[in-house]
Amino acid sequence: MADILIVEDDRDLNNAYKLILEAAKHHVISAFDGRQALSKLHNYEPDLILLDLLMPIKSGVDFLHDYGEIHKKNQARILVFTNLENSPEIDEAFRLGADKCVIKAWTAPHGLLKVVNDVLQSKPKPKPATS
Numbered sequence: 001m002a003d004i005l006i007v008e009d010d011r012d013l014n015n016a017y018k019l020i021l022e023a024a025k026h027h028v029i030s031a032f033d034g035r036q037a038l039s040k041l042h043n044y045e046p047d048l049i050l051l052d053l054l055m056p057i058k059s060g061v062d063f064l065h066d067y068g069e070i071h072k073k074n075q076a077r078i079l080v081f082t083n084l085e086n087s088p089e090i091d092e093a094f095r096l097g098a099d100k101c102v103i104k105a106w107t108a109p110h111g112l113l114k115v116v117n118d119v120l121q122s123k124p125k126p127k128p129a130t131s
Helices: 011-025 034-040 059-068 088-095 109-121
Strands: 001-008 026-033 048-051 077-082 099-104
Touching: 001 011, 001 034, 001 059, 011 026, 011 109, 026 034, 034 059, 048 059, 048 109, 059 077, 059 088, 077 088, 077 109, 099 109
Parallel strands: 001 026, 001 048, 048 077, 077 099
Antiparallel strands: none
C-alpha cells in the first residue's frame, strides 16, 4: 500500500482520515499545519500528501510553495481536500502541482478512500527537467 501524509489542522478530521486510510492498509502520518508537514518530510517520503488549504502557521498554498522548492526530484502526488470552492487558493494549488482537489463537504468518509486510490493509480507526474 501507499505512504500518505495527512496535513489537516482539524484534529478530529485528521484522525478520521488516518483511521480510514490505515484500515485500507496505507501507512499514514499526520501533520497539523504546513510547517509541521515540511518538517516531517525531512525523514519521510510519502507517495501522496492529503492537504488542507486553510491552516494556521503555514497554509496549504504556502506549504506547496516551499515543498516544490525543496522536493524538486521526488514529488508526491498532492490531493487537496478543502471546503473552499472556486477560490484563487485552489487555482494556485493546481499551479503549484496539486493533482486533484476535492471538496470535503461533498465527500463521504468512504469516498475519501476511493479518491485517494484514484489519485495513487493515476498517471505519474512528469519528472522535472534537469539542466
